[in-house]
Amino acid sequence: MQIAVIGAGIAGLAVTKVLTAVGHEVTTFDTEPEVGGVWSPTRHYPGLTTQNTRMTYEFSDHAAPQTWPDYPGAGQWHDYLRGYVDRFGFGANLRLSTGVALAEPIAAGWDVRLDSGEHVEAAHLVIANGVFSRPMVPDWPGRAAHADAGGVVKAPSQQLTLDDARGRHVVVVGYGKSACDTAMALTASADSVTMVPRRLLWKGPKVLLGKHFEDVAITRLGEVLFANPRRFGPVFGVLSRATVKQQGLDALGLVPPGRFDDIASSSASLATDGFFDAVRSGAIAVRRDRSIAELRGAGKPQAVLDDGTELPADLIVAATGFEQSVPFLDQPLTAQNAEGDFELFRNVLPHHIPNLTFAGYNTSLVSSLSAEVGATWIAAHLAGALTLPPLPARQAQVRADLAARKARMRGQYASGTVVLPRSLGNIDRMLGDMHAVLPRRTRLAQWTRRSYSTDFRETLAAAARGLGAVG
Missing domain, CATH: 3.50.50.60 (FAD/NAD(P)-binding domain)
Structure with a gap:
């Protein structure tokens, strides 16, 4: 045939x-x-x-x-x-x-x-x-003026490189795997890296309580647990508390909303190596629970958040899904x-x-x-x-x-x-x-x-x- x-x-x-x-x-x-x-x-x-x-x-x-x-x-x-x-x-x-x-x-x-x-x-x-x-890049108001001022908007998969960020102020929109991967990588060349996640997600540690993530998630027992989160609430309570402690999320103000079992969703991802340390050191700033309201380009490229905060934004990485x-x-x-x-x-x-x-x-x-x-x-x-x-x-x-x-x-x-x-x-x-x-x-x-x-x-x-x- x-x-x-x-x-x-x-x-x-x-x-x-x-x-x-x-x-x-x-x-x-x-x-x-x-x-x-x-x-x-x-x-x-x-x-x-x-x-x-x-x-x-x-x-x-x-x-x-x-x-x-x-x-x-x-x-x-x-x-x-x-x-x-x-x-x-x-x-x-x-x-x-x-x-x-x-x-x-x-x-x-x-x-x-x-x-x-x-x-x-x-x-x-x-x-x-x-x-x-097919990356889904938002059509933010003011994008044309932002581009006229030299601003660049691209998804991670649109041939993003370290040179795109060199000596520039970078805003990464999102909190999934590609968002955290690129934010971490671009700290090597950018003047600043700021993440703007509309909603924080749980990021699984590769190893938690001495157990590799895959030895929980990719098992038949793990599938039963994640498919019945309410029945096994105490188990997820232990996992969430251990994750918060191991990643230091309380001190960073990055405890996600919702339940730990939300990690088994379409945006499931493991924590990028070194990511939370980079946030802790200030190499990456996170403006949680925010979104971009508009872009500006009068004099220099900027992103204006929904709370009125103005961020320098020479490069915007739209890790906003597909x-x-x-x-x-x-x-x-x-x-x-x-x-x-x-x-x-x-x-x-x-x-x-x-x-x-x-x-x-x-x-x-x-x-x-x-x-x-x-x-x-x-x-x-x-x-x-x-x-x-x-x-x-x-x-x-x-x-x-x-x-x-x-x-x-x-x-x-x-x-x-x-x-x-x-x-x-x-x-x-x-x-x-x-x-x-x-x-x-x-x-x-x-x-x-x-x-x-x-x-x-x-x-x-x-x-x-x-x-x-x-x-």
Whole structure:
């Protein structure tokens, strides 16, 4: 079958590899000149490292070098993904620096029109453009005057460099991973760095009470805890108090609102190494619970906060999240409901659009593994090898999932694409659809120790062999 894939990030590469291996003719398009999505060199920003350890972020059948640090840097992880392409030999399937302008359904499947005007036909389309690929930069009032005065506004992924901040006053808007990473990194070259978070978030320590974060969050027991925060309130009380003490949040005035279990949300992140020490030393100033009201440029670039505070702002780093969209599809075909949520069974299959699946729309704490499982699920779907409930039952399941996510994350669930805290639970469901069985001893072990991608290697390989995979 001729298959077109839009996106060559982690999910796009996984689905290209799997579908090629089972005999499909796959062409994958990406606007970037290199593979990797967020790990493409054109999207790197200072301080970018993996948030997972390499052992939980790698693909199940492609190990990262053991000599690498636990949290590899951006360049290393791009090399890792490039090595994945080379090892499994599907580089010829990739058309990089090639954007898709429009994808339209036709009798034979899909007509994919490229930015160049070229048309490519495919029997099936896989959308893997990423839920964190289009930065959402606010259009603050006064931006033109700010720019006229020499001010610069950019998202971290818009080729932000240390030179952008050299000798300049920097304002970082946000408090997620990219915000804290860049704020910390830019202290090396900026005259000043001020963070403006509208709402503080809990930042998990890598090690807390002698336990690595992943040995709590990426376990089956951890998923039960985070999925039932009220039932296990005393546990989260201990974790929150320990976190406040370890990070010195009381003295810094940076205790976040809400509950500690809020950390298992779409903006979940670990504390950037040295970040709170930098705040303590004054290298980073934090104006908590504030937002930018307007920008000014009379004489010098400034940002005016909603309390009237004026900040020098030569460079504004808008670490303000991402827009989940499929701009190359006509509006009736977006698979989104009136609230903008993607209605996808297993976060893959739309209800009413034939010959279409989504890859990577299942954000979790084990993104590469989730991408692999999703890719194998798509291959099984195309082979007619899945056991799925009828459409009304699938629709009801999706509605229930979206409602639960919305309530659990107070609406911060990336248009329905975040499956946290059920990272492993979502994988279990998909494996069940494929009649793929994880060994009982492995499942039992995962209750008390972190789940590694390699735990699933033989199970996924067996599922692929059942679909006619080569090798």
